[in-house]
Amino acid sequence: MKFIGKRGRLVIALTLGLLLQGCASPTTKSSAGGPDAKAAYQQHVNLAKQYIGLKNRELARIHLSKAERFQNAVDKARLSELYNGYALLYQSELEMELAEKYYRKALVSDATDSVARYNFSSFLYNQERFEEALEQIVLVSEDLDYRRRPQAFYITGLVQIRLGDAVGALKSFERATQLAAQFALPYLEIAKIYFDQKNDELAKQSVLHYIGLAGETAEGLWLLVQTELRMGNSQAVLENGTKLKILFPGSDEVVKYEGLLK
Structure with a gap:
């Protein structure tokens, strides 16, 4: 019996820092070069990221276009931020x-830009180009200075699952939890792997750890129901199945649970 569930599409989490209030354009007076132009470039790029995060594509496009006017004032490596912004914008527009x-x-422009590479790997994953996605995300996970390394290992594990490498995926998910013990999602994936391996005790332990961090979710409760069922814990199946029906009526997991009872 394998885990009956889903592994959804990745959502790129833009870490944009403190959002600036209002929609005002930068007030820096800038020439074609020099520090003012560099500051204007960065300010427009940052505003574009903000508006992409807010799903305001029109203003994002305006600020990317304005940043482009100052591209000759910055080093080639810094242009990766501009291009990454355009990539995110076009991706949001399909x-x-x-x-x-x-x-x-x-x-x-900058082969060391782990932010752009992380976003690109997520893009490739959503395109179901898993081997290419793995190549990119492994490079990100090797960047010791990248602050989203736990998420990079998590994505690495998701890609490895899609490529049939459960052993490698388990190592990647465990590495994610080692780097960020409060990061809930890897524990759910670890539980799925243990469930598929028929290691029910570890599957139950991992899904309960996930629920302890993330709260009760439809996917977590459904996995717990399946695990308890195979362990022969009929009362626990009923209790968690009832929670599932009350908290997530109409969900796919409830439909599967009701099918289990027939």
Whole structure:
């Protein structure tokens, strides 16, 4: 019996820092070069990221265009931020060819830009280009200075699962939890792997750890129901199944649970 569930599409979590209030353009007076131009470039790029995060594509496009006017004032490596911004914008508009073009431009500008590479790997994952996604995300996970390394290992594990490498995925998910013990999602994936391996005690332990961090979710409760069922704990199956029906009525997991009872 394998885990009956889903592994959804990745959502790129943009870490944009403190959002600036209002929609005002930068007030820095800038020439074609020099520190003012560099500051204007960075300010427009940051505003574009903010508006992409707010799903305001029109203002994001305006600020990316303004940043582009100052691109000659900055080092080539810093252009990766501009290209990454365009890639995210085009991806949000489902212009996938343009998005990929700009992700690649970002990485040509700065091969050490782990933010752009992380976003590109997520993009490739959502395109179901798993081998390419793995190649990119492994490089991100090796960047010791990248603060989203736990998420990089988590994505690595998701890709490895899709490529049929459960052993490698388990190691990646465990590495994610070692780097960020409060990061809930890897524990759920670890539980799924143990469940598929028929290691029910560790599956139950891992899913309970996940629920302890993330709270009760439809996917977590459904996995717990399946685990308790195989362990022969009929009362626990009923209790968790009832929670599932009350908390998540109409969910796919409830439909599966009701099918289990027939």
